[in-house]
Amino acid sequence: MPPLRRRLFFGPPTAPASGLPVPHAVRGHEDMRTRFAPSPTGFLHVGGARTALFCYLQARAAKGVFILRIEDTDLERSTPESVQAILDGMAWLGLDYDEGPYYQTQRFDRYAEVAGQLLDEGRAYRCWCSKERIEALREEQMKLGQKPRYDGHCRDGAEPVAGVKPVVRFRNPLDGEVVFDDLVRGRISISNTELDDLVIARPDGSPTYNFTVVVDDLDMGVNLVIRGDDHINNTPRQINIYCALGAEPPAFAHVPMILGSDGARLSKRHGAVSVLQYREDGYLPEALFNYLVRLGWSHGDQEIFSRAEMIEYFDIRDVNRKAAAFDTDKLDWLNQHYMRSLPPGEVARHLRWHFKRMGIDPDQGPPLEDLVGVQADRVKTLKEMAEQSRVFYEELGDYDEGSAKKHLRPVAEEPLRAVGNRLADLLVWDPGRLNEAVRITAEERGIGMGKIAQPLRVALTGAAVSPSIDKTLWLAGRERSLERISRALAFIAARAAAM
């Protein structure tokens, strides 16, 4: 049997009630090992993603190792699709791990081995209590205003019950207290009298969560456990198991969960909760990453961080204690920032993905880099950008009714025809010359830019909203522009004739 590995990278997190072992120097320990351990029972949601991201950053900051472990012991609910969704989500966010993915289902022999060891040493025992008895016990205790827990009926030896396969329970200490210094919450202590003898193996021998985590983290040499704060209450039990195994517990950091914009627990009704849904909605991974890391963590007043800066500055101990509400407006702002500041080619790559999904051929129009340069500060998401740019890649459909009525009127005919002619004479189709052509046409007539730009805009895009007129012409291209101007002139003529 392989020895249980012990690794320390800072002082013991457990301590007698006196003497505070201050966790020190999280950074700089080359042997730090963290892990992200999701259970594959659904997609990777933003809360889990943020936990993963903190594990990743902390490992990178300490030049340690980041491990991925899939906790799939729940055969009923775990699915290969979920595993894939987790892997895809992490890949999209750029969370690369150094070890794994390990799968708990492949380690059942090992859990059985350790459970057997605890049994042999008397640190665990078999329990034949029926579920009915446990149920009745719980009700009784609840009625008495007590915290429901196992009463230790089989703890000191019990007669096997014929035809019943026993569970294995961990023999939890009866007194004393468990104290640990959580890297984000500070000191947490709980009395052993609050804990009971938890089941570590079911009748069929399959292990339970609190037991597998300990065995895995020990075997994998994990010395810093970063996880959601819903596990705080499990930690003391786990620490007791570490001790029973004669091992040093790792350090713990419990990060708060993410709330919906209304402060309630994040759920589907808040819109996107799955990381991959954000990709579909048009967000850049850099934006979501930056948003998530700033949610509950900060470095002075800085809002924008490059990956290298995050790694340089991140320290799990700086993570906030309280749950944070997800704010889509701020994510939007970050997304726009990254659409404008990332290399256009990089943004274009993601944009291409959206075009394809929408059934638009990105090669039937201007280069996507040019499009990004023009549209990035006009939209919040790549999806919006693609939607608002179809006219540069596809045939123009019907004019927006209101826009056509307002701008494609007989008075617009002459200026539109004039600008069309001037554009047709242009030898070079670039924004500078295009702008000049429109401006001069307006000046010659002593009319405002808007008197020409708006009709032109409707002619080119079918609606009254688009990038500045020179950029719109530039993106539409010479051929499309001239053709659409002709069409608009015909439309105006037909309308005049009908009046």
Place this chain on the structure above:
RNA sequence: GCUCCCUUCGUCUAGCGGUCCAGGACGCCGCCCUCUCAAGGCGGAAACACGAGUUCGAUUCUCGUAGGGAGCGCCA
């Protein structure tokens, strides 16, 4: 019910006993710019949950109260 945990502008946060009649960011409001929509520039409103202590002095420390969250499984 019991145990554990949390509490600064609407939201994310800075603050680690005096530097705070509390700073930044998103959002919001106003003005400017302007060929539309944006973007940009300038300005503005907006918070220490409450009550006791400790202290010369509390946003910062302690204890209560209120509010919120999590856990109490042969789920993870």
